Amino acid sequence: MARPRGAVNVVPFVDRDEISTTEAQGIRHLSRQVELCAQDQFNAQLRHQKSYLNWIDSRHQQLLDAKRQLDPEGRGPKDAVYRKYRWYASQQCLLEAINAFEVFFKSSFVGLAKSIRRYVPPEKIKGNVDAKVLWASRGSASFTALIFEQQLFHNLENIDNVTSMLIGAKRYKPNDLNSPLRKRVVAIQTIFQIRHTLSHNQGNVTQSDRAKFASFGYEAEHSEVIDPSKDHFGDVVLDLLKQESKEFTEWLLKSTAKYLLDRHRNGGITLKLRIKSRIEKNIGSHPDIDALPWS
Numbered sequence: 001m002a003r004p005r006g007a008v009n010v011v012p013f014v015d016r017d018e019i020s021t022t023e024a025q026g027i028r029h030l031s032r033q034v035e036l037c038a039q040d041q042f043n044a045q046l047r048h049q050k051s052y053l054n055w056i057d058s059r060h061q062q063l064l065d066a067k068r069q070l071d072p073e074g075r076g077p078k079d080a081v082y083r084k085y086r087w088y089a090s091q092q093c094l095l096e097a098i099n100a101f102e103v104f105f106k107s108s109f110v111g112l113a114k115s116i117r118r119y120v121p122p123e124k125i126k127g128n129v130d131a132k133v134l135w136a137s138r139g140s141a142s143f144t145a146l147i148f149e150q151q152l153f154h155n156l157e158n159i160d161n162v163t164s165m166l167i168g169a170k171r172y173k174p175n176d177l178n179s180p181l182r183k184r185v186v187a188i189q190t191i192f193q194i195r196h197t198l199s200h201n202q203g204n205v206t207q208s209d210r211a212k213f214a215s216f217g218y219e220a221e222h223s224e225v226i227d228p229s230k231d232h233f234g235d236v237v238l239d240l241l242k243q244e245s246k247e248f249t250e251w252l253l254k255s256t257a258k259y260l261l262d263r264h265r266n267g268g269i270t271l272k273l274r275i276k277s278r279i280e281k282n283i284g285s286h287p288d289i290d291a292l293p294w295s
Contacts, residue, residue: 038107039249045100049093094228098195105153111282113144154192167259190216257288
């Protein structure tokens with residue numbers, strides 16, 4: 001096969017010493033998300049995915065319309081080809097959305113920790129940061145980012161541990177069978193298992209995947225492929241993620257307000273108004289935050 005023109009200038013990966021990156025402001029669909037809070041970033045990601053899939057649909061329809069107008073008897077875009085790539089795009093969007101949901105938790109915790117760091121006693125903070133990561137950090141490293149960015153938040157116990165550490169409250173309690181959120185908890189755990197199957201098995205349900213889904217109360221056919229286009233499956237997963245991101249954010253803000261009020265009343269701390277501004281920027285606004293005795 002002939003070498004493409006200009007290929008001589010392409011440096012093989014093994015010979016490179018830099019990961020190619022671009023500022024988010026330089027990427028059109030990300031440029032407006034930079035200054036958003038965690039929940040708004042997640043919602044923006046879902047909107048972008050919907051626009052992307054709608055764009056695929058509209059372009060295919062435009063090609064069909066053009067064919068009918070210009071050459072009704074000629075060959076046009078094949079529906080089978082459209083359906084094949086539309087399905088592939090849907091599966092990739094589902095995977096990306098679940099990844100974004102985990103990033104939503106991570107961004108929420110980094111933002112919260114940055115906002116209320118001065119009000120959280122050092123003895124409450126737990127976690128390990130790899131010494132190599134600290135050593136290789138450049139510039140003005142953020143300790144809160146170093147603590148939380150390396151953690152994985154597809155495990156609801158990890159999420160509870162972080163909120164307990166920062167504000168003394170837990171939302172999910174995955175081991176509590178009588179929790180009022182039990183059905184929601186199991187659904188979220190199942191969605192993260194779907195992400196595992198999509199990421200590590202290309203969507204193919206292995207025997208271990210099937211067993212894991214069964215442990216959550218869901219049936220999945222062994223050796224078949226997770227299909228986001230069947231029975232609106234992808235849509236209902238995204239609906240739940242969007243709903244939970246909203247309700248988690250509301251719970252986090254209410255619990256943060258309760259924690260700060262307790263620290264004010266029993267710990268003698270002064271609630272500085274600039275902290276309120278940071279919370280609103282990083283997490284969002286809430287009446288319970290507004291009602292605190294800021295000064």
